[in-house]
Amino acid sequence: xxxxxxxxxxxxxxxxxxxxxxxxxxxxxxxxxxxxxxxxxxxxxxxxxxxxxxxxxxxxxxxxxxxxxxxxxxxxxxxxxxxxxxxxxxxxxxxxxxxxxxxxxxxxxxxxxxxxxxxxxxxxxxxxxxxxxxxxxxxxxxxxxxxxxxxxxxxxxxxxxxxxxxxxxxxxxxxxxxxxxxxxxxxxxxxxxxxxxxxxxxxxxxxxxxxxxxxxxxxxxxxxxxxxxxxxxxxxxxxxxxxxxxxxxxxxxxxxxxxxxx
Numbered sequence: 001x002x003x004x005x006x007x008x009x010x011x012x013x014x015x016x017x018x019x020x021x022x023x024x025x026x027x028x029x030x031x032x033x034x035x036x037x038x039x040x041x042x043x044x045x046x047x048x049x050x051x052x053x054x055x056x057x058x059x060x061x062x063x064x065x066x067x068x069x070x071x072x073x074x075x076x077x078x079x080x081x082x083x084x085x086x087x088x089x090x091x092x093x094x095x096x097x098x099x100x101x102x103x104x105x106x107x108x109x110x111x112x113x114x115x116x117x118x119x120x121x122x123x124x125x126x127x128x129x130x131x132x133x134x135x136x137x138x139x140x141x142x143x144x145x146x147x148x149x150x151x152x153x154x155x156x157x158x159x160x161x162x163x164x165x166x167x168x169x170x171x172x173x174x175x176x177x178x179x180x181x182x183x184x185x186x187x188x189x190x191x192x193x194x195x196x197x198x199x200x201x202x203x204x205x206x207x208x209x210x211x212x213x214x215x216x217x218x219x220x221x222x223x224x225x226x227x228x229x230x231x232x233x234x235x236x237x238x239x240x241x242x243x244x245x246x247x248x249x250x251x252x253x254x255x256x257x258x259x260x261x262x
Contacts, residue, residue: 116205124186132171134160135154138199142190148194154191154199155190160185160186
């Protein structure tokens with residue numbers, strides 16, 4: 001009779017050891033698979049994380065860039081609109097400033113004219129009351145001239161000439177007085193053999209007014225055209241008639257002298 005024994009399969013470890021090449025290939029395959037899976041997992045995780053971070057960063061950067069671009073565009077547009085809207089206002093301000101400057105200049109010119117009129121009135125009153133003061137101007141003019149040889153000739157307004165001869169004949173005798181109907185009140189000219197000078201009040205007053213106008217009005221007045229001397233002289237000649245009171249006293253004095261002579 002045959003004897004039976006149970007068969008025992010050898011362990012797998014022993015079979016793997018028995019075939020080392022198969023074991024190495026299997027380990028390499030497992031390592032490669034694990035590496036691939038790790039790479040895939042890392043790539044997937046990195047891509048997902050990078051996408052989220054990149055999207056967040058890109059979104060924030062886009063928001064900031066868009067906000068700045070929008071701000072710059074809006075600012076430029078507002079400035080352009082403001083410039084267009086402010087152009088008429090700027091023009092109006094410029095015109096107003098020009099008108100204000102012209103108004104101020106006109107006021108200063110009026111002040112100079114007023115000073116001139118007041119000064120002429122004072123001169124007329126002084127000469128009407130004391131016509132001999134014209135001779136003081138003659139003496140000042142002669143003192144400024146070089147030494148004079150010969151007779152001095154003084155041209156005066158006809159009415160002042162008569163009153164000076166009447167009131168101060170001793171002073172009038174120092175020079176040769178000549179009545180000139182073309183001269184206005186307060187005007188006189190000094191003639192010598194060597195020179196001729198204006199000793200009247202007008203040129204002195206004009207010099208003072210010119211200095212005053214230069215100080216008040218500045219360069220604009222200096223560039224302004226000079227006033228018409230002829231028309232000014234004619235107007236002042238008409239305005240500078242002596243007051244009525246001295247004339248009446250003169251006529252009364254003459255009538256009294258005529259009565260005494262009779």
